[in-house]
Amino acid sequence: MNRKRARSSVKTAPAAGEMPDRLAASAFALFSERGINAVSLDDIAAHAHVTKGSLYWHYDSKDALVKAACAHYYRAYNRRINDELTDITDPIKRLERTLDTAVSTCLEDRKNRIFTTEIFSLAVHDEELRRSWRQFSDSVREFYIGLVKAATRLATREVERRVDFLLSAMEGLKLRAQYEPHLCVSSSHKVIVSQLRRVALFAE
Amino acid sequence: MNRKRARSSVKTAPAAGEMPDRLAASAFALFSERGINAVSLDDIAAHAHVTKGSLYWHYDSKDALVKAACAHYYRAYNRRINDELTDITDPIKRLERTLDTAVSTCLEDRKNRIFTTEIFSLAVHDEELRRSWRQFSDSVREFYIGLVKAATRLATREVERRVDFLLSAMEGLKLRAQYEPHLCVSSSHKVIVSQLRRVALFAE
DNA sequence: CAGGCTCCATACCCGCTGGTATGGTCGGCT
DNA sequence: AGCCGACCATACCAGCGGGTATGGAGCCTG
Structure with missing residues (x-):
């Protein structure tokens, strides 16, 4: 809530930058397998090959990760339904x-x-x-x-x-x-x- | 798993005996309000005016309480649907x-x-x-x-x-x-x- | 009355997990 | 070079909650 202000600024990061997405994808993968409250933040971090410390740099709480996983789900749903109907x-x-x-x-x-x-x-x-x-x-x-x-x-x-x-x-x-x-x-x-x-x- | 063997035996208990039902009803009431994993066993015990110690005499785990709450729900459902159709x-x-x-x-x-x-x-x-x-x-x-x-x-x-x-x-x-x-x-x-x-x- | 059983209260433990404090690395900017 | 900020790792905390150990009070039986 207090720290981490920029984050959505220039995003000049050349090499990385897709960490939030990777974390959201990992969260979705684990949530949709074991259930949300059976998955710890350490599990998600491990699945994304980072540690909880860095996870908390991108997301303020577990709640935020859940929301991100939802967004991941919405995107996948829309993509699938559109692909299905082309031609x-x-x-x-x-x-x-x-x-x-x-x-x-x-x-x-x-x-x-x-x-x-x-x-x-x-x-x-x-x-x-x-x-x-x-x-x-x-x-x-x-x-x-x-x-x-x-x-x-x-x-x-x-x-x-x-x-x-x-x-x-x-x-x-x-x-x-x-x-x-x-x-x-x-x-x-x-x-x-x-x-x-x-x-x-x-x-x- | 190890202690508490009788329990389902003679059931001679004269005065009380409805404790399990009371606990199940309390569990159902709280579960259906705040959600299951937002309700602690202390909450349930307090709602039934007992303590966790006595709760664990009747039920071996939180899981067992969930099952009991389900049974409570099943009974209520059947009762309601039958009452509805008489005459x-x-x-x-x-x-x-x-x-x-x-x-x-x-x-x-x-x-x-x-x-x-x-x-x-x-x-x-x-x-x-x-x-x-x-x-x-x-x-x-x-x-x-x-x-x-x-x-x-x-x-x-x-x-x-x-x-x-x-x-x-x-x-x-x-x-x-x-x-x-x-x-x-x-x-x-x-x-x-x-x-x-x-x-x-x-x-x- | 001694022993045992049922039923409930008090007090305590401890693992798990969300969250934090802190420090290090790397790349860019002046 | 030297500072700064983005990004990530290590180590740690603290409280919550499931579960346990124990000790009664009341009752029933021999």
């Missing part, structure tokens, strides 16, 4: 592709599940983290609204309702997948995607 | 009533949200807790399957799919409600219930 133009296909990969992620991406679960439980008691997540979630929501709108030409209000329902279902799916193995068999993947598709596309 | 006989009405109260719980019951969120984040790394929650979740699933079956006369397989979708949507709703205030306004309540209703009842 797909048909609106329906774009929506279907998005739903398909989203369901895959929910059912298979264990790191994603663990990390979001941890963040949710922290966000309950951390206003700032909640706002951060809300901002991310809103951007995802807008993205989906755009997809559904392009694919259906429904009224905005109706699209919002459907997207909210979609997102809730996928978030819940992610949660339940971790203790309901019958959801993770490949046959249910198709069923779930078609259910989501119906919610998004079908007329009243 | 409602029409199958459709039973389903609608259940969905309505479920959505209310997701959107309003803050303690419920916090507790389940905490349990999920612990269950990621605790096999036993995961199994315990899975058993509870299965019983809830069977309950919903019974409701939908009675209301629609669909094939079992199709009912299971719809119920899984319903439960995912509600679980996700509970999560998103804590950082998406626009979901908690009373107008969206009706919309969500009708969406769930459609998933459960409408023909292909």
Whole structure:
């Protein structure tokens, strides 16, 4: 809080300079594996091949590292979702592709599940983290609204309702997948995607 | 692990005997307010008007207390859901009533949200807790399957799919409600219930 | 009454972890 | 050269909280 003022100044550092990112990546990697409060700052520093002393030069607290790990997660999410849709133009296909990969992620991406679960439980008691997540979630929501709108030409209000329902279902799916193995068999993947598709596309 | 062998024996204790329940209730109350790892055993003991020494006579570890708090939660859930449906006989009405109260719980019951969120984040790394929650979740699933079956006369397989979708949507709703205030306004309540209703009842 | 059991309180330990104090190295600037 | 600031390592602290050792008070039994 008191020391370390420049840091965001000239950033003339020629050789290094990517330490904050490396630390955030290490934090994310460990958090999404063992859980946040099972990971010590020494662990993170060791994973990034530095020591806690230097870690504290870049981040003021463990909280700051958690926020940085979140930012890391947001970036990765956005990047993945954009990569997925390049060279797909048909609106329906774009929506279907998005739903398909989203369901895959929910059912298979264990790191994603663990990390979001941890963040949710922290966000309950951390206003700032909640706002951060809300901002991310809103951007995802807008993205989906755009997809559904392009694919259906429904009224905005109706699209919002459907997207909210979609997102809730996928978030819940992610949660339940971790203790309901019958959801993770490949046959249910198709069923779930078609259910989501119906919610998004079908007329009243 | 080594001491305390009887405990589950004759249970002749005349006056007391409800200490374990009181401790579990205190644990649940505090866990669902401040979060599990923000609550110390001293806090729980104080809330139950005893000391940590006596707490450790009834429970071997904090883990055991968490499991007991879960059992407390399971019981409360089952009791509430049963009370809700007495003197409602029409199958459709039973389903609608259940969905309505479920959505209310997701959107309003803050303690419920916090507790389940905490349990999920612990269950990621605790096999036993995961199994315990899975058993509870299965019983809830069977309950919903019974409701939908009675209301629609669909094939079992199709009912299971719809119920899984319903439960995912509600679980996700509970999560998103804590950082998406626009979901908690009373107008969206009706919309969500009708969406769930459609998933459960409408023909292909 | 002696012994044992249940149940609870007091007092204490100690490892773990977030956080700090401090000092050293290197590269740039005047 | 000589200072300064960015960057990182070493060593250390301190408090919190899970867990333990121990010692009762009450009751039941022989």
